[in-house]
Every structure is written in structure tokens, then in C-alpha cells.
Amino acid sequence: xxxxxxxxxxxxxxxxxxxxxxxxxxxxxxxxxxxxxxxxxxxxxxxxxxxxxxxxxxxxxxxxxxxxxxxxxxxxxxxxxxxxxxxxxxxxxxxxxxxxxxxxxxxxxxxxxxxxxxxxxxxxxxxxxxxxxxxxxxxxxxxxxxxxxxxxxxxxxxxxxxxx
Numbered sequence: 632x633x634x635x636x637x638x639x640x641x642x643x644x645x646x647x648x649x650x651x652x653x654x655x656x657x658x659x660x661x662x663x664x665x666x667x668x669x670x671x672x673x674x675x676x677x678x679x680x681x682x683x684x685x686x687x688x689x690x691x692x693x694x695x696x697x698x699x700x701x702x703x704x705x706x707x708x709x710x711x712x713x714x715x716x717x718x719x720x721x722x723x724x725x726x727x728x729x730x731x732x733x734x735x736x737x738x739x740x741x742x743x744x745x746x747x748x749x750x751x752x753x754x755x756x757x758x759x760x761x762x763x764x765x766x767x768x769x770x771x772x773x774x775x776x777x778x779x780x781x782x783x784x785x786x787x788x789x790x791x792x793x794x795x
Contacts, residue, residue, distance in 0.1 A: 647679035663762040700738035705730040709767030732761035
């Protein structure tokens with residue numbers, strides 16, 4: 632049997648790592664990785680926190696003194712469409728460590744309300760967004776890079792049957 636992706640989900644806020652949230656997060660990550668052609672077994676570490684927790688991480692890691700919705704910390708410096716190779720796997724686990732994502736569950740709730748959709752849809756969107764960052768996508772410009780990333784996000788969410 633082929634090795635599967637390892638996706639530990641931890642939380643430092645009560646109730647965030649519910650079975651429902653963890654199942655959704657893992658399904659979205661697996662779907663996004665498959666959609667991007669990442670067949671090799673990977674590890675993606677997920678932390679669910681609140682605005683205070685993500686604010687602290689944002690300040691310490693990026694020198695940005697404010698909370699945000701999601702942070703992504705890629706292990707590799709990839710370009711969109713470029714994937715890690717089997718030789719990038721951790722020799723001890725056989726898994727490719729793609730990186731870490733941190734999600735503010737307070738932002739999930741606030742943005743779901745702001746955009747008029749469910750918390751489930753917002754969480755799925757942020758997880759998809761973060762996975763694409765881990766795979767080299769970015770949206771620093773308002774042009775082709777951002778458009779390409781947005782198109783991939785929408786395609787992955789559509790594949791999951793998660794719409795606005």
C-alpha cells in the first residue's frame with residue numbers, strides 16, 4: 632500500500648480541532664495536492680489558533696504586527712507547477728515536509744460572515760490558499776500571478792463541491 636500524506640492538526644484554542652474541522656482540513660489538503668499533481672507522500676503541519684496566536688506568530692516570523700487569516704511557511708522555494716522530488720523526503724519518515732500552515736479560527740468566522748458564506752467554506756478556502764503557497768504560488772502582484780492562484784483555488788474548491 633502506498634504511503635499517504637501525514638497531516639497533523641493541532642489547536643491552541645478550545646474546540647477548533649473538532650473531528651469535523653480536522654476531516655475537512657485533511658480532505659482539502661489531499662484534494663489540493665492531487666489537483667497540483669503531488670503524488671509523493673507529504674507532511675503538512677496545521678495549527679488552528681485565534682487572532683492573538685496568529686498575531687504573535689506573524690510578528691515573530693514576519694515582523695508584521697497584526698493578526699491575519701492564514702500564514703504559510705513553505706519548506707521549499709518552489710514556483711507554481713514545480714513540485715518537490717522523492718529525494719526531498721525526510722529519510723527518517725519517507726515523507727516530504729511541505730511546510731506549516733497557521734489559521735485563525737476567529738478570522739474564519741469573521742470572514743465567513745463578511746462574505747456571506749459558511750465557516751466550512753471559509754476554512755476550506757484558507758486551507759486551499761495555504762497549500763498553494765506551500766507549493767510556490769503567490770499573489771504579490773495584482774496581475775497574472777494572483778489570477779493564476781485564484782483560478783487554482785476556485786478549481787480545487789469546485790472539485791470539492793464547495794462553492795460560495
